[in-house]
Amino acid sequence: MTERIGKELSRKILLNPGPATTSAAVKRAQLVEDICPREAEFGELIARVREKCTTVVHGHPGYETVLLGASGTGAVEACLTSCVNRERGAVLIIENGAYGERMKAICQSSGVPCESIAFDWEAPVDLKIIASHLAERSGRITALAFVHHETTVGILNPLDELTALGKQYGLEVIVDAMSSYAGIKIDLSATPVDYLISSSNKCIQGMAGLGIVVANREALERSRKYRSGNYYFNLYENYRSQKMERQFLFTPPVQVLYALEAALDEFFTETGEARFERYASLYRILLEGMTRLGFKTLVEPEHHAMLLTAFIEPDHPRYDFDAMHNFFFARGITIYPGKSPRHDTFRIANIGDLTADDMALFLRLMGEYLTSHGISPLYPQ
Numbered sequence: 001m002t003e004r005i006g007k008e009l010s011r012k013i014l015l016n017p018g019p020a021t022t023s024a025a026v027k028r029a030q031l032v033e034d035i036c037p038r039e040a041e042f043g044e045l046i047a048r049v050r051e052k053c054t055t056v057v058h059g060h061p062g063y064e065t066v067l068l069g070a071s072g073t074g075a076v077e078a079c080l081t082s083c084v085n086r087e088r089g090a091v092l093i094i095e096n097g098a099y100g101e102r103m104k105a106i107c108q109s110s111g112v113p114c115e116s117i118a119f120d121w122e123a124p125v126d127l128k129i130i131a132s133h134l135a136e137r138s139g140r141i142t143a144l145a146f147v148h149h150e151t152t153v154g155i156l157n158p159l160d161e162l163t164a165l166g167k168q169y170g171l172e173v174i175v176d177a178m179s180s181y182a183g184i185k186i187d188l189s190a191t192p193v194d195y196l197i198s199s200s201n202k203c204i205q206g207m208a209g210l211g212i213v214v215a216n217r218e219a220l221e222r223s224r225k226y227r228s229g230n231y232y233f234n235l236y237e238n239y240r241s242q243k244m245e246r247q248f249l250f251t252p253p254v255q256v257l258y259a260l261e262a263a264l265d266e267f268f269t270e271t272g273e274a275r276f277e278r279y280a281s282l283y284r285i286l287l288e289g290m291t292r293l294g295f296k297t298l299v300e301p302e303h304h305a306m307l308l309t310a311f312i313e314p315d316h317p318r319y320d321f322d323a324m325h326n327f328f329f330a331r332g333i334t335i336y337p338g339k340s341p342r343h344d345t346f347r348i349a350n351i352g353d354l355t356a357d358d359m360a361l362f363l364r365l366m367g368e369y370l371t372s373h374g375i376s377p378l379y380p381q
């Protein structure tokens with residue numbers, strides 16, 4: 001018995017910070033025969049995907065990937081609620097954006113003891129302040145958690161330095177690398193993060209629905225004894241089931257897993273180096289073109305992760321974000337509002353299965369939008 005399923009889809013360009021644009025091959029990979037995820041064949045898929053997720057960040061042999069049927073935030077929640085030795089102390093959260101703030105909210109809502117240091121949302125964190133906080137609170141902090149690429153405004157926090165600082169104090173290091181994993185070089189063989197968190201739908205260019213945790217095996221084993229206060233999101237139990245039984249604890253997003261394997265294969269075919277360079281070159285095209293159109297960035301370019309840029313909204317009576325969004329959406333391009341507390345911004349991401357032509361199209365349409373609406377100058381004195 002066979003059945004024919006398929007239709008033509010028009011290609012959309014997503015410039016929002018995830019889910020990102022996916023290739024036709026990744027979309028097609030979801031079209032599979034129905035399968036019970038407890039079958040051995042699916043178990044092999046789980047094993048392969050876990051292996052490949054670890055390889056993306058050079059995690060062999062010390063790391064294990066744990067997959068979670070959740071959005072990225074679910075994976076952050078799993079790590080914070082499972083992997084902090086709360087009997088012995090608190091997790092220190094470094095906060096310079098909405099996603100650091102979200103880590104704190106997760107701890108507060110689930111009773112994980114936490115402390116936080118908040119920085120300006122428009123600049124990278126200050127290592128000296130963090131170091132002196134750690135020195136002062138030594139012995140009462142057991143873990144350090146921070147965001148690598150703060151997608152709120154597009155800032156890159158110093159992964160190596162922050163991890164080294166955490167390790168200097170013997171802390172478990174938990175990193176939200178949601179929108180940097182597979183978009184910027186991360187090498188766990190050189191940077192000893194304990195829990196590196198991402199999701200299936202950002203720079204890895206898969207479908208939404210899976211959280212990815214690349215975890216240090218020894219840290220995971222230690223966490224088994226920690227009091228967790230969770231059930232579905234117990235990281236060790238999810239790991240044990242995936243490693244020992246080659247099964248998810250509960251029903252996984254079956255088709256999303258097939259798509260993730262296709263996306264991982266595309267990553268290795270493109271190669272990490274070429275992916276990172278493609279993203280960086282899309283960023284340069286974007287920044288150069290937007291600057292030429294008169295836009296200003298919220299953050300100094302030297303601090304840009306080169307994956308997403310927050311632009312200051314034009315200060316002009318005929319400018320309206322929703323109208324601009326709708327103009328682009330009608331032409332197959334999705335843009336995203338900003339999240340800065342001090343300035344009105346909108347955000348353009350350059351992640352996903354995008355080409356230089358896509359960026360050129362976006363810039364040409366932006367020029368047309370500004371001209372046809374008479375939005376000039378963008379920022380009158």
Ligand SMILES: *Cc1c(COP(=O)(O)O)cnc(C)c1O
Nearest residue numbers: 071072073099151176178179199
């Ligand atoms: C996108 C993102 C998240 C949240 O991901 P969801 O999949 O929407 O839960 C968390 N942290 C960062 C840094 C992100 O960019």
